[in-house]
Amino acid sequence: MTTAPTRPPGKAERIASAAPSRLGAFLRLRELPVTVALIALVIITTVVNPLFLSPQGVKDLLLNATIVIILAVGQALVIITRNVDLSVGSILGLVAFGTGTLFATVPGIPIVVVFLAGMLLGALLGAINGLLVTVAKVPALVITLGTLYIYRGLNNAWAGGTQYFAGDRPDAFGSLSVDTVLGFPLITLIAVVVVVIVAVYLAGTRPGRDLYAIGSDPDAAKLFGIPVSRRVFLAFLTNGVLAGLAGVLYASRFNSVGATTGSGLELAVVAAAVVGGVAIFGGSGSVVGAAMGALLLTTITSALTALRVDKFWQEAIVGVLILSAIIIDRIASVRSARKLRISEARNV
């Protein structure tokens, strides 16, 4: 860009511009608003009600967030490719009920096998989504809206009025969400591992970077030689596996699983990803942000209770939070576009 006639800035000048630009890069982090909001929320709540950050309080916060975190990570993968998966709530429901059924019908089944079976079922359901989206070339919103109904209907047909309760499951399975290591519940540790693995994969591997390219401009990605269909399929498959994992953990965390388990979760999960800085039209955001978004949205419920805010205000506040996340994102992108235009103009 910088050619001979326009002299590059002097050394002192460059250093001066480098220091604020590092600060600027930090300020432009997409995960920053959600992190600040989360920290502020926790601090304010703790000041008002010190019990909020007691070991038990922290444990409850993390337990509540775990399942949404895993779902939001998977959803972020899909949204980054400029798709969306609305069927996650239904996948979670099917897998959770399947888990209950496995434990009830096959006594003494190893817990590992149940985890694998749940993730396999999730993978199958996610693969159906992925195949329909990539082979039939139909928008994901429509396909996954359809599979949202179909999976839920299958769940209803399979479960009927049946419910499985915690008593049907071995104690070791239930204690996954009771026992803690260093204050972290075991299932939360599983979620953390998931976040780390997916974050590294997304940030550091070629297929991971491809997902961003696809989300920024699918046609350009195709021209560039990225196997778009295969990558999008992979995103849906992974999302299915993670929804399956979340389903198994749901059965561990909650007492009963039945026909309506997990219904209505899908929009909350998309909201978590959006609040965490994942752009709804793909191409930017990170799974860490999505996980933070999930943590914020679940924490706010407990925080409002701790602050003795009327519980009826909770959902409205969640709505305001989502809207402010989008508006902040918009302001940031407008500003960076303007800055880019000015710097481009100077460079020509």
Added chain:
Amino acid sequence: MSEPSSPITRSSPLPPADKISSLDTRLIDTTKTLTTEPKGRTGAARILLGRDAIMIYLLLAFVLYASIAIPRFASPVTVGFLLLDVIPVLLIAMPMTLVIITGEIDLSVASIAGLTSALMGVLWASGLDIGLVLAISLFAGVVAGAFNGFLIAVVGLPSLAVTIGTLALYRGLALVVIGDNAVANFPPGLTAFFTSKIGGTGIPTVMIGVVAVALFFGVLLHLTPFGRGLYAIGFSKEAATFVGIRVARAKFWLYVGTGSVSALAGIYWTLRYSSARSDNASGLELTVIAAVLLGGVSIFGGKGSIPGVIAGVLLIGTINFSLRLERISDVVLIIVTGSLLIASVVAPSVFEALQRWRHGRRMHKTLPQVPASGATSATAPGVQERK
């Protein structure tokens, strides 16, 4: 790109490529575009074989089948209950069609209906006149829609994200307004009116209003410049801006439209079930969108029609109702909705792929006869000229 070359070989033996003057090429080019062009249907065939017509045939065929095969189907009682059930979806589907045609979406409709319902309950319980209650509730819907419209059309935020936010916000406000309570003591005359039927036909009296709403949006979409502009916006927002369509203004008013019609649906819901609760109509947004897409509206925008959507809504309603008459559980029935939705979007693309495959095979049969050099040199100027 074998498509443009084949008709040339069929039309006439070509002179050697180097002797073709530019005039000749242009002449050949025009005949070529004519021979390859007649693809779409015209006249009556276009209407009778179009997608909307197919939806309507499907609906008629299914109604006919149900009337013959299902014992209690063909009765005024059935008609009455079926229509009472589909009215909320049918109402909201009308403005939703227009919104989706412009390439946007509104997920907050059910929450607006819930908010209206909650507001009605509280206002009525506080002793206001029922006319005033209805007016304020409707106005709340208009404001809610305008807020969506402001964020999407004026600020320019993505509608999917905004309406997920307002979905939570409006439902939350409904909770704030009415909490856990339910208000049920609406004037009996009014609630009776909302379930009353026209004579012995079984058609609910409110259908008159629903038909009026459908007519309004049908005329607006298909017969006014504003409506035709919506298709242009859905195809290409930039192009629409350049031909002078005021995109932001159109979108703003569409969201005011979805807001006010959702409020109407909320009022209907409250008075039909004679119950104002915060969770009224929850989850309805996805049902509405499924019905609209099934009715042939493209989620990418630019395609769809009101008659097709009406047929889609009624088809889902009829199939569900008749399966319910066959004692199949309600909750299992959503499999039908889902499958219909996926079939309706996958079928055209499968059909298209099949057509392309057949076309490709036909091209393969004719292509080997073309002298390779002549074909390339004859098409090259043509391609340039088209630009």
